[in-house]
Amino acid sequence: MKFSFILWVLGKKLSSKSKKDPSFKTHVKEKNFKLLIKTEDGKRARSYTFSDGDVISQKGDAPDAAVTLVWADASIAAATMTSKDPNASMTALQEGKLKIEGDAGLALWFTGTVKLLTGKAQEEQKENAQG
Numbered sequence: 001m002k003f004s005f006i007l008w009v010l011g012k013k014l015s016s017k018s019k020k021d022p023s024f025k026t027h028v029k030e031k032n033f034k035l036l037i038k039t040e041d042g043k044r045a046r047s048y049t050f051s052d053g054d055v056i057s058q059k060g061d062a063p064d065a066a067v068t069l070v071w072a073d074a075s076i077a078a079a080t081m082t083s084k085d086p087n088a089s090m091t092a093l094q095e096g097k098l099k100i101e102g103d104a105g106l107a108l109w110f111t112g113t114v115k116l117l118t119g120k121a122q123e124e125q126k127e128n129a130q131g
Contacts, residue, residue, distance in 0.1 A: 003074035004059075006081050007037055007046040010114070011057025014048065017117055018055050024116060029053035033103075035110055036065035039074050040099075048110075067102035067110070 017024045031050050038045035038061065047062035048055060071077035076097050080088045089111070092098035100107045 003039070003071075003078040003081075004044050004046070006078055007044075008057070008059075011046065011048060011055070013117055014055040014113070015057065018053060025053045027113065027116060028055060031106065031109055033066040033106055034062055034064060035106065036062045036068040037071070037077075038068065039071050039077065041073070044074050065102065067100065067104070067106040069107060070099040070101060072097040 014028075018028045019025070028050055029052060032052065034047055034049045036045060036047045042061065045059070045061045047058050047060070047065060049058070071080075071092075076092065080092045080098070085091070089098060093100070
């Protein structure tokens, strides 16, 4: 349940920010594709369609997704996605708890987009400038 809620909120935030923030909308306009985030058993899934600066989120599977992020299970996904550790997703990838199917470049772009959404991109830029 927590994982599904996180994915739903993510969709709402992506859509809202793309409507209200011109610089974010410009960033989102860079790509037109569908991304799917799901559990390995397929019981929980949500897609995000990026189209001309708009973001549409839908519950359920999306066989036509250009890239799919597959989590071992919902509890691992929720814990990783809400972790304060900036390397949590990378660790999950290395440990096989997260798999990328399809275009890895789009997965990286999506990760950067989420960082812009949450403000983590600005935090990383400040840390890199200081460090």
